[in-house]
Amino acid sequence: MKQFYVEPGKKVDLNEWKTDSTPDFEGKKADAAPEIEKLNAKLESLQELLYAEGKHKLLIILQGMDAAGKDGVIRHVFDGVNPQGVKVASFKVPTPEELSHDYLWRIHKYTPAKGEIVIFNRSQYEDVLAVRVLKLVPDNVWKKRFDHINAFERMLADEGTTILKFFLHVNKDEQRERLLERVDDPAKRWKFNPGDLDTRAQWDEYQKAYEAVLEKTSRQWAPWYVIPSDKKWYRNLAISRIMVATLEKLKMKYPQPAEDIEKYRTELVG
Numbered sequence: 001m002k003q004f005y006v007e008p009g010k011k012v013d014l015n016e017w018k019t020d021s022t023p024d025f026e027g028k029k030a031d032a033a034p035e036i037e038k039l040n041a042k043l044e045s046l047q048e049l050l051y052a053e054g055k056h057k058l059l060i061i062l063q064g065m066d067a068a069g070k071d072g073v074i075r076h077v078f079d080g081v082n083p084q085g086v087k088v089a090s091f092k093v094p095t096p097e098e099l100s101h102d103y104l105w106r107i108h109k110y111t112p113a114k115g116e117i118v119i120f121n122r123s124q125y126e127d128v129l130a131v132r133v134l135k136l137v138p139d140n141v142w143k144k145r146f147d148h149i150n151a152f153e154r155m156l157a158d159e160g161t162t163i164l165k166f167f168l169h170v171n172k173d174e175q176r177e178r179l180l181e182r183v184d185d186p187a188k189r190w191k192f193n194p195g196d197l198d199t200r201a202q203w204d205e206y207q208k209a210y211e212a213v214l215e216k217t218s219r220q221w222a223p224w225y226v227i228p229s230d231k232k233w234y235r236n237l238a239i240s241r242i243m244v245a246t247l248e249k250l251k252m253k254y255p256q257p258a259e260d261i262e263k264y265r266t267e268l269v270g
């Protein structure tokens with residue numbers, strides 16, 4: 001999935017990154033189902049192995065505009081994975097207590113422990129995205145944060161965390177369709193937030209802020225992937241592929257069983 005990988009330090013122009021392509025896939029949505037199912041089963045057993053081995057930590061960071069599909073990824077990609085050992089942390093507008101600390105304070109306590117997978121639904125990156133676009137702090141404050149975030153993620157990686165960061169890239173028209181669905185479909189109305197229209201009105205500013213994030217914070221040990229996300233099924237497929245390939249590379253092993261485990265059979269059988 002090299003085509004989605006953001007080369008560290010490389011300039012990023014999001015207009016050049018497709019939102020509706022389906023690289024390494026021939027066919028339509030229905031044709032993807034068998035592969036998605038297979039990847040899902042693999043993820044399920046890799047997660048069990050990660051938990052059993054209790055050595056590695058996996059941090060997944062999801063970012064994207066409203067309705068880009070962050071919740072959908074969590075629901076579909078992790079479908080069937082044992083909830084024991086997987087946690088989701090959603091980062092909203094900071095509370096007064098969170099704001100009275102440094103911006104990484106609320107983040108750090110949700111990073112994964114050994115054997116855990118943690119999914120960040122939004123993250124520390126909001127502190128150089130929303131905070132930048134909404135001008136919540138002066139420029140000289142947020143500009144320093146790229147270095148802090150790189151150092152923070154480097155520390156997590158050095159201490160045994162595998163980090164994957166996904167930017168769900170959607171077209172502005174596709175976002176309109178999805179927001180319209182939230183207005184029109186009674187079952188989706190709860191998701192509609194009038195504030196999303198203000199964010200949409202600042203689309204270009206957000207794209208620019210995302211470009212800076214991708215350029216300045218993609219690292220070999222904490223790579224960004226730009227995922228074409230107009231097609232929900234392809235978005236799920238691409239993320240599943242990257243996650244499974246990354247977990248397989250960890251060469252995990254089940255821990256050694258109890259010594260002379262066979263003798264317990266006699267004990268149990270009597």
Ligand code: AMP
Pocket residue numbers: 066091092093094122126127130131
């Ligand atoms: P949602 O993910 O749709 O529930 O919305 C959460 C909202 O919280 C989004 O509009 C984010 O931009 C906003 N948010 C998250 N973190 C921060 C932050 N550190 N500063 C300001 N706004 C934030």
Ligand code: MG
Pocket residue numbers: 066067193196
């Ligand atoms: Mg939202």
